[in-house]
Amino acid sequence: MASSSVTRSRGLKLEGVPASPGIAVGRVLRLDERGRHQFYYIGVSAAQVRMEIRRLHEALQEASAQLQEIKVRLAEQLGYEHSFILDAHLLMLEDKQLIRELEHEVRTRRVNAEWAVRTVADRAIEVYKQVNDQYLRERTSDLEDVASRLLTILSGHEEFDLSKLDQDVIIVAKNVGPSTVAELDFTHVLGFATNTGGLTSHSAIIARSLGIPAVVGLHDVTRRAKTGNMIVIDGSAGEVVLRPTRLMLAEYRERQQRETRRGTRSADNQKAAETLDGVRITLRANVELPAEVESITLFGAQGIGLYRSEFLFLNRLPNLPGEDEQYNVYRTLAEATGEAGASIRVFDLGGDKLTLAGFEAEQNPALGLRAIRLSLRVEHIFRTQLRAILRANLHGKLRVVLPLISTITELRDAKRIISEVKQELAEARVEHNATLPVGVMIEVPAAAMMADAFAREADFLSVGTNDLIQYILAVDRANENVGYLYQPLHPAILRTLAHLVRTADSTQVPLEVCGEMAANPLQAIALIGLGVRALSLVPASIPLVKNAIRSVELQRVQSLMKDAMKLTSATEVEALLEHELPRQAPKFFAAWSSKP
């Protein structure tokens, strides 16, 4: 077995959060902000003071110019909302008091500019660290970032000019933030491994939107990996192997090639996602950033099945995106998807994602005021979003999806608000397109059980398996102690999904599955065996899932799932699928169960 070779080997295996699928093998480039600069105390003569002060001003100007440039690039690459983070940094560089303090340090202590920057920054950081407020204490990173930039400029050279990488690397860092991203030359970046972050962290989103493998939340990978080390990243399993043995390298390289053969890139874009017996499956894209719109065509998606609109907020709070700004984003989505259209999920805020000022932190956010519950509570924010969607809808075919619906009243209230907004727009003679299908996210067990009632009043059902599994199995998969209980193939999940498919069929309402299950080839085949005909997944996984679909015969998969439904545990279901699918579809699945 492949797994035994791993335990015998000397390669160090680290487990993190699988943030972006695929395997990358290459050499480490460690980005270590603190270690990048060498600076010394140099006493300067009275005559040299003026020169040091001039160096200081030149560095401040250069840093401002760099940040301005990064801000523009960031807005282009990742969207306007991400560039706000740099505003505070720019203001610091223009700060008269900071400049006075730096000058004062050089003049009175007769030190070089580098030393002045370091000591003034450290003093400020020290004050901040005393603050009796954890959030504010953590903001020292802003100060450190600015100081680092100044020191890099003053030192006259960078250890790595990130925009001029001449070989392929795997980035290992505490975190890959927007200013690093803007500097990187992505044609040479094979993958990311970071200490911090979860699925919705910056590093994760960036990797997914670029379609490169990433593992985040590795805690101390920066301490263990050195620049130049060999490293393997398995972004599908959430594993990283440092300094792999030759045997392990060979295994991963082989798997990497198999995955490439099975299509992780655009080779099979033009082919339909059709089973051997001719049943077509719709594959749509889950999208978080405007920059990902390009990947829709690149990976051959049929429109957008889930646009997570709350990502408009990412890194730009406290400011809310205004109606026009939202309109521009939704219009981009509408125009990019044309006839296939795009489903915009209403802000899924609250819970673990965002808290609203004026509402206290909750004991149990997963069961608290979030998603549609919050939208109905802060109705003006909801209405602004709806106005932007209805206006943008003139340029394509948009749909709106309501997250975390648990009672029919919530659907009715939301629909009432939607029709009021349409009427307001009509009365104010604002151009819009009122043909806007409204879908319900099935994420709460109560909604799954009452699916027939929702099907009668909604235009479509969208099953969010991540939350549905969490709520049915009462498991937080990010919790290390109970994460093993998060089992997508648990018979309770399969029965729920089968019930949803039956309901959708009998009520003639379209049903789509948009959780992570849809991006896992084995689970995706289980879904279509249960009768699901439309999946929405991360764009980079579409070619892989498409090839899995093209390798199976629906009839046989359906009877396989009938057998699976009779089983009583996830382990049994998994064993059955891992045994049978390689027989049914050797071309694709033969390699699947023997992954290292």
Place this chain on the structure above:
Amino acid sequence: MQERKVTISNRLGLHARAAARLVRRAADFTSTVQLIREDTAEAADGKSILSVLLLAASRGTSLIIKTHGDDEERALNALVELVEQKFGEELSDGVF
């Protein structure tokens, strides 16, 4: 000179972006702007982001805003309004 007391009421206090908004707004006026913590009497230059950040005013901190100059009244009103409107934050920073 004009002055008024305000309480920082946005959830995250005067963090980088809130401070940035305050400093930008203060820069719109020719008057000098001073922020003074009521509890410690620490003072900050309202036109310097570093100075404002170093006040480290978390939620619940009372500040006295003092403005002095030709447009002191307008400046004071604008800044008080900004603080009272929680720096335009309806939503506070996420835990992304």
